Amino acid sequence: MASSASGRGGGFPSPAAVAALVVLAAAVVQARGSSAAAPCVPRVFSFGDSLADTGNFPFLYGNDSREPALRPPYGETFFRRATGRFSDGRLIVDFIADTMGLPFVRPYLSGRAAGDFASGANFAVGGAMALGPDFFRGRGVPMGDRMHLGIEMKWFRDLLDLLCPGNRTDCMGMINQSLFLVGEIGGNDYNIPLLSRVPFEKIRTFTPSVVNKISSTITELIGLGAKTLLVPGNLPIGCVPNYLMIFKSDKKEDYEPETGCLRWMNEFSEYHNRLLVDELEKLRKLHSGVSIIYADYYGAAMEVYHTPKQFGIEHPLEACCGGGGPYGVSMIARCGYGEYKVCDEPQKYGSWDGFHPSEAAYKGIAIGLLRGTYTQPSIATTISSCPQLIELGSSIEYKNCSTVLHMKIAAQVIGWLNTLVVLLVCC
Numbered sequence: 461m462a463s464s465a466s467g468r469g470g471g472f473p474s475p476a477a478v479a480a481l482v483v484l485a486a487a488v489v490q491a492r493g494s495s496a497a498a499p500c501v502p503r504v505f506s507f508g509d510s511l512a513d514t515g516n517f518p519f520l521y522g523n524d525s526r527e528p529a530l531r532p533p534y535g536e537t538f539f540r541r542a543t544g545r546f547s548d549g550r551l552i553v554d555f556i557a558d559t560m561g562l563p564f565v566r567p568y569l570s571g572r573a574a575g576d577f578a579s580g581a582n583f584a585v586g587g588a589m590a591l592g593p594d595f596f597r598g599r600g601v602p603m604g605d606r607m608h609l610g611i612e613m614k615w616f617r618d619l620l621d622l623l624c625p626g627n628r629t630d631c632m633g634m635i636n637q638s639l640f641l642v643g644e645i646g647g648n649d650y651n652i653p654l655l656s657r658v659p660f661e662k663i664r665t666f667t668p669s670v671v672n673k674i675s676s677t678i679t680e681l682i683g684l685g686a687k688t689l690l691v692p693g694n695l696p697i698g699c700v701p702n703y704l705m706i707f708k709s710d711k712k713e714d715y716e717p718e719t720g721c722l723r724w725m726n727e728f729s730e731y732h733n734r735l736l737v738d739e740l741e742k743l744r745k746l747h748s749g750v751s752i753i754y755a756d757y758y759g760a761a762m763e764v765y766h767t768p769k770q771f772g773i774e775h776p777l778e779a780c781c782g783g784g785g786p787y788g789v790s791m792i793a794r795c796g797y798g799e800y801k802v803c804d805e806p807q808k809y810g811s812w813d814g815f816h817p818s819e820a821a822y823k824g825i826a827i828g829l830l831r832g833t834y835t836q837p838s839i840a841t842t843i844s845s846c847p848q849l850i851e852l853g854s855s856i857e858y859k860n861c862s863t864v865l866h867m868k869i870a871a872q873v874i875g876w877l878n879t880l881v882v883l884l885v886c887c
Contacts, residue, residue, distance in 0.1 A: 499561035500846030501688070503580035503638040504553070506565050507612045507677070510586035510816060511644045511695070512553050515544035517586040519569035520607070528796020528813075529586065533781055537806050537819050546586050548780065548806045549819030552757075553582065553641055555826035556690075559848050560639065568615050574623050580638065581619055583612040590646040590673040591666075599662075601653055609645055609677055620684070628684070635685035639843070642678055643692040644757060646670040646732065650697070651815075655706075664728065671735045675743060682747050690839065691740060692755040693733035695817075698725030699765050701779045701787035702814040719765040720777055733758055737836075754836045760828035764810060764821055771824040776810035780818060789814035827852070 506512050510529075521527050528534065534542040538549035544567070545551055554564050557579075565582040588607040596603040617628075624630035649670045653663045678689055697703055699721035707722060709715070716723050737754055744752050768776040775788070780803040783790030788811065793800045795813035803809060812818040817825070825834075831852045832838030840849040 499579075500843055500848065501560050501562070501637060501639045502634065503577075504557050504560065504562060504565050504582075504641060505580050505616065505638055506553050506582040506584055506641040507609065507616075508584035508641070508643045508645045508692075509588040509648050510546040510584075511647070512551060512582065512584035512641065513544060513546065513567070513586045513588075514551065514553060514565055514582045514584070515567035516569045516582065516584065517546075518544040519567070520585065526797070528794065531796060533802050534796065534813075544586070546816040547812045547819055547822065550822060551819075552692075552822050552826045552829070553584075555823060556639075556641065556830065559826075559830050559852075560843075560846065561848070568619065577619060577623065581616075583615045584645075585612070587648060588612065588645065589648045589652070590670045591649055595666075595669065596653070599666075601658055602656065603652070606648075606652075609673055613677060613680060616681075617684075632685040636687045638686070638688070640681055640686045640689040641692075642674065642681070642689055643755075644694065645674060647694055647697070650728075650732075654703075660728075664731070667732050667735055670732070671739050674736065675739045678740075678743060678752065682743075682750055686750070688751045688753070688842065690753045690755050690835070691736070692757045693736050694729045695757050695761050696721060696726045696729050696765070698722035698727075698729070699761070699777060699810075700725075700815060701777060701782070701789045701811045704777060704787045705785065705789050705791075705814075719762070721765060729758055751837070751842045753839055753842055755829055755839075756834040756836065757825060757829075760825040760834040761817075761821070763828060763834075764824040768810065771820060772807060773810050773818075773820055773824070774808040776821075778809055779811040779814040780806045780809035781812055782814045787814070 506514075510517070517527075518530055522530060524530070529542065529544065529546050531542050534548065535545060536548055539545075550564075557563065557565050562579045565580050566576060568581045568583045571577055571581065585607040588609070590609045592608045592610055593603040593606055620628045620631050623634070649666055650663055653666070654660070674691065678691065681689065698716070699719060703725060704720075704722060707725070709722070714723055715721065716726065733756075740752050740754050744750075764771055764773065765776050768774065777787055779788035779795070781795035782788045782800060783793030783798065784801055788803075788809070792798060795802075806812065806818055807820045809818050810821045828834040829839065830849060832840035832849070835842075840846075840852060843849060
């Protein structure tokens, strides 16, 4: 490895400042403890793939030594250990739960008793797809047995039987008040065929089926009582470092001049998202009493790629952890495997391992969503009982240069506070 974890994160405040921060951190711990009594929503239930998995993966593949996400340096930024998250720290679902006044969403496979899921459950699994493997096999695409949305929904139904034994309708009130995060899901329905060199024209034909599967899952959740659903679109895959390496082109027109991302791949993400937005509008008309919120991951992420310095990111298209090269990745080494390298300051990189965003990028995307800028309708107005969202939504425009500086300082202080909070809670 090119560097050790020591010294990462960009310095630490003076002893006097540390003392003041300790007092503030204690207040944060106390505030978090008191706010837990009145969260914005009672529970969060999450479905998806590695972009949302908070720790189910180790329970399924914990003995697989080939999986780097099960060991450091994954998790080094916030948790200081590998948690099964495919990043250096927190994910979008973590920021959403925290803003709602809830603990991080518990992985479903880590719980046994009903009390383990008092704040919800996360059914997302790294590598999961929307469609089952039979869909791809039937179209001549080689596919082994994989996790998919159908299995995650079975887990949810099993959980309802645990929470409300004998009569699922007893869970209706709880489900009515909970927030459901349906994705991100569907990315691997494209990623795996892409990496298997399935013709792109054929992959594009999968999209209506992927969107239909997401739609039928939403419909099933509504039938079970869900009233508030947050449905993410796909991220701009043309900005993924591994794809920038694999599909490198000598043609200038293949790249977006503003970002350096692959134009044709981003256009495909936009195609998926258009179909999803149209489908969500149909569902809204069928279920007028349900809030179906589109989470524009693409738009929020593109703001990070267009103006990375606004988020403290200096290398938006590079992986912090990988095999080196112009995008921080290579064909012979990957994060946690082989002769890989780890950067000293993950918060300055847009990607963690070449396929998954860094915590810094996830935070930027989450801010855009929670402010309401990239949710349709705005999550800040949909969940009206959440003062934290209202404050985010009404805050001054942070693109102002002086505000950017203040945000950077605040983000650094928050980073120190988070570290101290972890120490105080653990010790």
